[in-house]
Every structure is written in structure tokens, then in C-alpha cells.
Amino acid sequence: GVPEAIKSAANRQRFLEVLAAGFLAAIALYHFFLFWMQRRQFEYLIFAVLCLSFALRIPILGERTINEVFPNIDWYWQYRLGMVHNLVCFPLILLFIRSLFPGALGRITTLLVFSIAAIFGLSLFVDTVDLGIFLFAYYLIVAGPVIIVSAYIVIKRAIKQKGSTRIMGLGMVVVCGFGLFAMFENWQNRISASDLAILAFVSFGFFQAIGVAQRHNESVENENRLTSRLERSKAALSQQRQTLESDLHDTLGGRLVDLRIQFHRNFADHPEFDPHRKQIDDLYRTFRGELLFMEDLEFASSDPIRGLHLSLLRRYSEVGRELQFQCDEALQSLLGDDSLLMELLHLTREICTNDLKYGTGESRWRIRIRSSELRILQLNRVAEAGQDWDGAVVERGGDSAVHASRRVNRLGGSTETHRRGGFYCFAARIPVGAVQGTQTT
Numbered sequence: 285g286v287p288e289a290i291k292s293a294a295n296r297q298r299f300l301e302v303l304a305a306g307f308l309a310a311i312a313l314y315h316f317f318l319f320w321m322q323r324r325q326f327e328y329l330i331f332a333v334l335c336l337s338f339a340l341r342i343p344i345l346g347e348r349t350i351n352e353v354f355p356n357i358d359w360y361w362q363y364r365l366g367m368v369h370n371l372v373c374f375p376l377i378l379l380f381i382r383s384l385f386p387g388a389l390g391r392i393t394t395l396l397v398f399s400i401a402a403i404f405g406l407s408l409f410v411d412t413v414d415l416g417i418f419l420f421a422y423y424l425i426v427a428g429p430v431i432i433v434s435a436y437i438v439i440k441r442a443i444k445q446k447g448s449t450r451i452m453g454l455g456m457v458v459v460c461g462f463g464l465f466a467m468f469e470n471w472q473n474r475i476s477a478s479d480l481a482i483l484a485f486v487s488f489g490f491f492q493a494i495g496v497a498q499r500h501n502e503s504v505e506n507e508n509r510l511t512s513r514l515e516r517s518k519a520a521l522s523q524q525r526q527t528l529e530s531d532l533h534d535t536l537g538g539r540l541v542d543l544r545i546q547f548h549r550n551f552a553d554h555p556e557f558d559p560h561r562k563q564i565d566d567l568y569r570t571f572r573g574e575l576l577f578m579e580d581l582e583f584a585s586s587d588p589i590r591g592l593h594l595s596l597l598r599r600y601s602e603v604g605r606e607l608q609f610q611c612d613e614a615l616q617s618l619l620g621d622d623s624l625l626m627e628l629l630h631l632t633r634e635i636c637t638n639d640l641k642y643g644t645g646e647s648r649w650r651i652r653i654r655s656s657e658l659r660i661l662q663l664n665r666v667a668e669a670g671q672d673w674d675g676a677v678v679e680r681g682g683d684s685a686v687h688a689s690r691r692v693n694r695l696g697g698s699t700e701t702h703r704r705g706g707f708y709c710f711a712a713r714i715p716v717g718a719v720q721g722t723q724t725t
Contacts, residue, residue, distance in 0.1 A: 304482050305342040308489045312336035315496070327383040331496060334376050338485035341369040364408055367419060374430045375401045380492075381434045384499070388437045400426055423467050435460040451498060455491020459484050518585075525582060544568050573599070577633070584629060588619035592651075595629060599636055600647060612652040618716070627695065631660070634688040635710055639664050643708060653716060658697075660712040666703060685710060 315332035382389045407418035435456040466480035551557040584591025600607040619625045643664035650661040689699045697714030
């Protein structure tokens with residue numbers, strides 16, 4: 285009879301509400317998990333919160349499921365729970381679109397929408413009879429424009445782009461249709477408004493979930509392509525560097541060695557040519573040092589810490605001096621970027637050059653990370669006697685020490701030098717944040 289048909293229809297409606305709410309809750313949990321795996325992808329978090337809010341809102345829309353779960357809940361609280369959801373979800377939709385397309389909406393526009401929604405939040409304290417007026421005003425001023433603007437942004441990009449953006453654009457067309465129609469039906473006080481709102485929520489969750497998933501796959505593919513291109517570029521640069529090194533060694537290096545040998549052989553008995561002989565020897569040593577430094581760069585690109593150690597060890601061994609080198613393994617993660625590795629190699633080379641010029645005996649090096657700082661300490665005996673002092677590098681150090689100090693300052697760090705008891709000490713401190721910043725600039 286009629287009562288059984290009404291009861292059957294009500295049960296079917298409750299089943300659909302629970303099914304829709306469970307579907308959106310599952311999407312929300314999945315995207316919460318994605319955000320937990322990738323903390324920088326805030327669109328996952330915003331989308332998860334949106335879907336969860338829709339899942340909580342659906343039982344209130346039809347007024348069936350919530351009465352089964354909370355049979356004694358007052359209409360006063362049902363109405364305000366629905367209003368709270370409206371105040372939260374539409375600004376979140378705008379924030380979600382902004383997270384997907386950062387250049388589409390300005391920060392001021394987003395803050396303005398949130399501010400207007402917060403002002404409408406004061407309507408929660410008015411009488412229930414008057415709350416409907418504020419709700420319709422909110423639909424007119426905030427909800428409707430947010431849906432239309434969001435749909436416009438996504439559809440505009442869907443026309444120009446392919447893949448995930450087109451799926452999102454199709455979803456926004458469906459959501460816009462269901463959402464605006466639901467607002468109109470609610471204005472007419474028709475019961476079908478709740479069904480249309482549920483369809484809008486489910487459509488939004490379904491299409492945007494597919495779009496976000498495909499967008500994630502596209503970003504992974506783009507990252508893999510960029511990584512592959514970077515590896516090919518690094519391999520090509522390495523090959524070019526090896527070719528350049530070989531050409532310099534075989535052509536220019538060979539001729540320079542021949543010139544040095546012939547000059548020593550033909551002008552050995554002519555003291556007046558000694559200054560020129562010294563210049564040729566210095567030129568040969570400089571050229572050989574540059575070639576060896578290129579080899580050190582090649583080795584350091586694959587093993588930064590050992591490459592850094594080898595570069596210093598080679599230079600001290602050439603002049604018969606010993607090296608004591610200590611370096612934190614934690615530095616390995618900071619030296620994955622070639623630009624930072626080059627900065628550190630040049631910095632240590634400049635400090636080493638100053639030591640080779642003015643120091644003697646064993647040279648002690650310590651490179652470590654302490655208190656969010658990269659600290660470099662170099663200590664050596666001073667070849668010439670002199671007074672102890674504490675002063676700036678520019679005033680007390682050699683040219684190489686000045687260059688090293690300027691390089692440290694450019695990285696946002698500071699340097700200290702002093703001479704005590706016949707020992708010279710060069711200390712540099714570079715903030716780890718500034719060091720990591722060079723990897724992204």
C-alpha cells in the first residue's frame with residue numbers, strides 16, 4: 285500500500301545518501317594519505333577537506349539519515365550545521381582552484397572571499413527565521429560567483445590544455461549546472477534541491493578526484509622526463525669536459541712542455557734568461573694545476589667528499605706538505621647540486637692557495653655542520669715570524685684569503701681569522717639555509 289511505498293522510497297533515499305557520503309569519505313581519506321606522502325602538495329589536503337565536508341553535509345541535506353542517527357537533534361542545529369558547511373566549502377573550492385592554478389587568482393581576491401564568508405558567519409547567531417535570508421544572500425554574493433568563477437578558470441584552461449585539465453573542466457560544468465539548479469530549487473522551497481546538491485557534491489568529488497589523479501601522473505611523467513633530460517645533459521657536459529681536458533693536455537700542454545724543455549736546454553748557461561725561465565715554470569705549474577682541478581671536478585661530481593679531499597691532498601702533496609682532513613658525512617646530502625659543489629671546491633681552493641703561499645708544515649682542515657651552519661676551519665703554521673693578531677681577512681690575509689672571504693659573504697656567511705703562537709687560523713660559517721638556497725636558484 286501507500287505506507288509501504290513511502291517507507292521503501294525513504295529507505296532507498298537513505299541508502300543513496302549513505303552511499304554518496306561513503307564515496308566522498310573514501311576519496312577524502314585517500315587524498316589525506318596522498319598529502320601525508322607528499323607534504324608539499326597542498327591541493328591534496330584542500331581537496332580531502334572539501335570531500336570530507338561534503339560527506340558530512342549529505343546526511344543533513346535530505347533530513348533522513350541524520351534523523352536516523354540522531355533522532356532527537358533539533359532543527360535549530362541542523363540548519364546551522366548546514367550554514368557552517370556553506371560558509372566553509374565555497375571558500376575552500378576557491379582555494380582548491382588557486383592551488384591547482386596559482387596564477388589564476390590573486391591573493392587579495394582569495395582573502396576577500398574568506399573575509400566575506402567570515403562576516404556572513406555572524407549570521408549564525410541570528411534567529412532561525414531570519415537565517416534563511418542570510419543564506420540566500422550568501423548564495424548570491426559568495427557561493428554563486430565562486431562556482432561560476434571556478435568553472436570559468438578551469439574551462440578556460442581546459443580549452444588550451446589537455447589531459448587532467450579537461451576532465452576537471454567537464455566536472456566543473458556538471459557541478460556548476462547541478463549547483464546553480466539546486467540553489468534555484470532551494471529558493472523555490474522544493475525538496476528536489478537536496479538531491480541536486482548531493483549530485484553536485486558527488487560530481488565534484490568524482491571528476492576532480494580523477495583530474496587530480498591524472499594531474500599527479502602528469503607531474504610524475506614530467507619530473508621523470510626532466511630527470512632523464514638532466515642526466516643526458518650531465519653526461520654530455522661530462523663528455524665535453526673530458527674532450528676539452530684531453531685537447532688541452534695533448535695540444536696546449538704538449539707544446540708548453542716542449543717549450544719548457546727546449547728553453548731549459550738551450551738557455552741553461554744564460555743567467556740573463558732566468559726570469560723568463562721562472563715565468564715559463566710558473567706558467568707550466570699553473571696550467572698543470574688547472575688540468576688537475578678539472579680532473580678533481582670530474583671525480584667530485586660522482587663522490588663530492590672524496591673529490592674534495594683528493595683536490596686538497598693533490599695540492600699539498602705537490603709541495604711536500606701533509607694534510608689532515610676531517611669532513612662530516614652529513615655534508616654529502618648538501619653537495620648533490622653541482623653549483624654548490626663548485627662553490628665549495630673554489631672556496632677550499634682559495635683557502636688552500638693562501639695556505640700554500642704563507643703556511644708551512646702540516647695543514648689541518650675540518651668541515652662540518654653544526655647548529656644549522658656549514659663550518660670550515662683551516663689551521664696551519666706560519667712560515668714567517670710575526671706578531672699575533674685578530675683581524676679581518678681583507679686587512680690581514682693574502683689575496684686568496686680575500687677572495688675566499690668574499691665568496692663566503694656572497695653565500696650569506698661570515699669569516700674570522702687570527703694568528704696565535706705561530707699558527708694561522710681561517711674559519712668560515714655559512715648558514716645551511718643559504719647553502720640549500722643555492723640549489724634552487
